[in-house]
Structures are given as C-alpha cells and as structure tokens.
Amino acid sequence: MDTNKVIVISAPSGSGKTTLIRYLMETMPVFEFSISATSRAPRQGEQHGKDYYFLSAEEFRKKIQNSEFVEWEEVYPGRYYGTLKSELQRIRDNGKIALFDVDVVGGVNLKNKFGEQALSVFIKPPSLEILEQRLRIRGTDSEEEIQTRLKKAAFELTFESKFDIVIVNQTLETSKPKILSVVEAFLKN
Numbered sequence: 358m359d360t361n362k363v364i365v366i367s368a369p370s371g372s373g374k375t376t377l378i379r380y381l382m383e384t385m386p387v388f389e390f391s392i393s394a395t396s397r398a399p400r401q402g403e404q405h406g407k408d409y410y411f412l413s414a415e416e417f418r419k420k421i422q423n424s425e426f427v428e429w430e431e432v433y434p435g436r437y438y439g440t441l442k443s444e445l446q447r448i449r450d451n452g453k454i455a456l457f458d459v460d461v462v463g464g465v466n467l468k469n470k471f472g473e474q475a476l477s478v479f480i481k482p483p484s485l486e487i488l489e490q491r492l493r494i495r496g497t498d499s500e501e502e503i504q505t506r507l508k509k510a511a512f513e514l515t516f517e518s519k520f521d522i523v524i525v526n527q528t529l530e531t532s533k534p535k536i537l538s539v540v541e542a543f544l545k546n
Contacts (some may be wrong), residue, residue: 360449361474364388364540365457367464368480369510371492373526377480378458380533381540389453391444394420394429396437400497410441428459428466433505438463454544461513464520476543478536479520483527485511 364381368374382388394410396417405411412420417437421429429439438460448455457467461479468477482488488510492503517523522539526532 359474359544360452360454362544363391363455363457363467363471363475364543365459365464365467365471365475365477366480366536367459367461367477367513367516367520368526369461369482369488369513370506371488371495371510372480372482373491373529373532374458374480376529377524377526377532377536378456380529381456381536384537385540387454387544388456389448389451391440391448391455391457393457393459394426394437394439394441394444396435410444412437428463428470430460430462430466432460432462440467461516465516468519468521476522476540477520478539479517479523480532480536481514481517481523481525482510483525485514 366374366378382390392406392410394412394417396412396414399405399411403409414435414437420426425442427440427442427445429437432438440457440459445455459467464477468475482491485507489503489507492498492506498506524532524535
C-alpha cells in the first residue's frame, strides 16, 4: 500500500460529500480521515481533534507564517481552513492513506501539491435548486448562511473540470458504488 497516495474529495456544501466519505471510511480501512484546521467556532457536538483542529484566527495566521500547512485558504473573511503538515505525517505514521474532505479551492490546491499521487473527486449536486433543498432539510444553517453557501456553490461548480473525477450525486445509492469503484481503481495503480 502506497501511503504517499492521497484521496481528495471536494464539493459544494450540502452535496453529500460527508456521507460519501463516511461510506469510504467504513468500506476501506486503509484510509484515515485528515482532520482539517479551522478558525471558525465549533458547531454543537463538534470536538477539537476529532472534527477539526479549532484554532483562533491569530493561531491560524501564526501557523501560516511558520509554514505548518500543506495547504490553507481564507474561505470567508477571517475564517481559515487548512491541512496541517503534522496531520498528514500522523496519518502516514499510522500506515494509512489520507482521505481529505476539503472545499473546492482546497481540493484544487491539494491536487496541485500532490499531482499524480492524488485522486481528486468532485461531488456535484444535480442542480442548485436541489442543493438549496438539501441545505434547508439539513437545518444547520441560518437563512443568511444558506444564501452565502448557495452563492459559493455557484462559484465552486466552475471548478469541476480541475478534478480527476466528477460524480453527480443524484442519490447516495448510485453515488456510493461509483466513488468506491474510482477510488479502488486509483489505489491499484
């Protein structure tokens, strides 16, 4: 098993990315989830070191200055997300392959960083209207946050050609075997 390979999965918020990542993690024990760092506040039930590494904006900027990130991005003004080099090393030390759940720009950055060692997968919603329905059903965001996410999703959809594989998530029943198939094929090469 080549622990230098990585799997990068990106999607607009609400596209089903997290569910598909959980499926891969349950189906293929070779993976370890790469925990991202963020400067946003934890949501209810989220834990530091499990869901994210929660840092203040000041701590995040200090780590940027110290070159402690594989990649990072200021997703919204003052709200940073990134992948710590120490996290990638932790996963490799465990003899696992890193599985990244990152926003679209982060996904492109990781693909550029790792090149042929990375498989980048873009999970695409069937439409922006369906995405809006999914965000509302999820019930985790305010109306203002939903509108922000929809604007961002329209922008993120313009990046799909920069990914190795695009999976349109009509239903999880059809998307699960598709993602499993492309990931298994990549790891066999």
